[in-house]
Each structure stands twice: as structure tokens, then as C-alpha cells.
Amino acid sequence: MFSEEVASVLFYVLTSWQVIGVTIVLVLYLSLVGYVARSYRRPRFVSRSRPRKAKKAAASVANSAPEETPDREDTNEALGLEEE
Secondary structure: OOOHHHHHHHHHHHOOHHHHHHHHHHHHHHHHHHHHHHHHHOOOOOOOOOOOHHHHHHHHHHHHOOOOOOOOOOHHHHHOOOOO
16 A cells, blocks of 8 residues: 555654654643643532531422412413313
């Protein structure tokens, strides 16, 4: 498929110190980006000794919510469309 000249040039390009150096730098950079992304996604630790404020606020909102009224049995009656 390739001629000998193209294969030899490709071999020299892939084994040059510049290509190897850039490849190593890119791998280190991507691993650093992945580490930072994982650290922002998860909390470092979760304190189990005291409850969170968000859970308290959600519980108080759920307890203070008004009760729902039951729906009307006949949906036509609710819409004001009575059959004759």
C-alpha cells in the first residue's frame, strides 16, 4: 500500500523526539483535566454528624404545603360541557 519511502518517512516522524514529547505532554494534560473534572463533580467528604440545611428546608416545605383538593368526578362537568 505504501511505498518504502513513505514508510521510512512515517517511521522517522513517529519516532522523532518532538512527536514523542508532544504526545507525553498531551497525555499528562488530559489526565490533569480529568482529575480536576472529577474533583469538581464529587464532594471531598460528607459530614454525617449533622443534617444538611437543604434537607431541613425541603422537609419544612413539604410539611407546610396545602392539601390537594379532590378532582371532580365528571370531567365534562369540570369543563362546563354537559351532555344533553
